[in-house]
Amino acid sequence: MSKYLLRRLLQALPTLFGITIISFLMVISAPGDPVTMVTFNPNSSPDSTARLKRQLGLDQPPIIQYLYWLIGNDYTRIDVDGDGVGDINGVRMGVLRGDLGQSIQYKRPVLDLILERIPATLQLTITALIVGYVVGIPLGLFAALHHRRWFDQFARIFSVLGIALPSFWLALILIIVFSVKLGWLPMTGMRDVTKIGSNTFIDTIPYMVMPVFVLSVGTVAGISRFVRASVLEVLQQDFVRTAHAKGISNRVIWWRHIARNALIPVATLLGPALGSLLGGAVIIEQVFSWPGLGRLSVNAAFQRDYPLVMGFVVVGGTLYVLGVLLSDLLYMWLDPRIQLQ
């Protein structure tokens, strides 16, 4: 177990490393001078611009800039006046030590901004994930149980629709029906609720209904499809026929032999589902003005706040890798046969 865990952790490292490289490469290839974006002052003298550039390490070659960003520059002295001698100590700690830099727009550490917004996003995505599993598994099981009958056809149509419908459109339709026409649910305003401070989870539920529904439609569709296929595959196995031959009742075969074996692989969907929910939240938070990571990231993209956007890529990628790791471990814990492979 610990050996497998160690190996999986080591396998995750190159991926995490790659995530930092991709986000850095994209930002460094951006056209335009980064200093003017920081100062927002085209009239500053060339001398002070050069000073600022040296201070920020932008005069260095890309590989050094990447290292400064990744592991920081507090171990070296920075030559600010350009005479070849270090003048002040570097202050950056680097991504590896949790310093994702300063947001240009907010003039605050990126990590603080992300940590502030992450609870709202996780509240949405994790609820949607739970709904996805709680609804998706029975739907898939039931569809497989009624293979090729009307419920199965209905479940198949639903699962295709769930993937084909654009989530933001579904969100707009729900807003029109339930907020504008019927007035049952609040359209936006989650921000005000979280700001009052005295809110409990219960207070936020009316605001969550529509975003969670929209987000979970895709997950329910994906999981029910997976479960259905998985059950139909287990049905073909020899041990099911043996169990029938032994005269075990259908109910016992169904629950103890089929469902149990078919549901184990569902654990592997946890990581990918979390990833697609995080991606989906970017658009859905925008529609419902949800005060989470997605909305912040879209604003950051519009404001060209590159440090903040890079922070999102690193945090989003890390969350995904952790999700996959977690689902692999869960899978192994549920099915000890995996270790042998």
Next chain:
Amino acid sequence: MSDSVNETASTARVKRLGEPAKHRYYWQDAVRHITHDRLTMIALIGLLLLTVTCIIGPIIIENQLHLNVNRTNIAERYKDPGIEHLLGTDNLGRDQFIRLIYGGRVSLAIAYAASALAIVIGVTLGMIAGFYGGWVDDGLIWFINTLESIPSIFLLLIASTIWSPSPGVLVMLLAVFGWASTCRLVRGEVLTLRERDYVLAARALGAPSWRLMIHHILPNVLSTIIVALTISAGSLILIESGLSFLGLGVQAPTPSWGNMLTDARTYFTKGTYLVIWPGILIAMTVLFFYVLGDGLRDALDPRSARK
């Protein structure tokens, strides 16, 4: 008596040998399978109709009706659907039906072009990685794992702010971030194909690597490629419309199904019908692509269960 029995049996055999069961080639068989698959045919015809409308529509609108898709007319704002404006007009008095056709042209063109480009990248890299193996393969798999572990919307978000997205740039961006799954698929198939005896035989005859790849391996992954192309076109429609909806994809005044919904979101209290149609068209197109992809997979895989 027994002679005649033998005779009939042998003539029957001769007959069977003389008129062999009509055998079909792989592609003929696939076409036959598809034309008998009603759902897939509906999807195929639907897609063809949509595509043709979006190609011919603008030509008729410009040359015969002399209308400009972006011309605003404040006097005609929020007209309900009727005879003059089939699906009503938007917040600037532009005919929604005409904008949907133009929007479809942009959305479909981006989806076709981007998925074609993504497939070219994915197939090329997948073939090379699968064929050569070793560190090339390791490196590529590492890159794919990395690319797939970042929600692609984040990457597209950065990329579309860095390079302002004209439709051409958007095609490139979507392709650059969309080739990974195809590549993984093709690589997997090539890994097994390169060990086949006929490849070994060709190699023994002195065929160079490029010839092995193009003449012996590529034809065998073609069915995978066709299915991947269809499915990826469908998901690209969704991704493009999402980006355009956020304001990071196709830029106004050029209509796309996605950015028509951005405007509609602001004005839906005045024109609910402005929200409905772009979404239905997106969903329908994606559905057609997915159903077609599923149907093609069944038709092109001889091992799949055929009803």
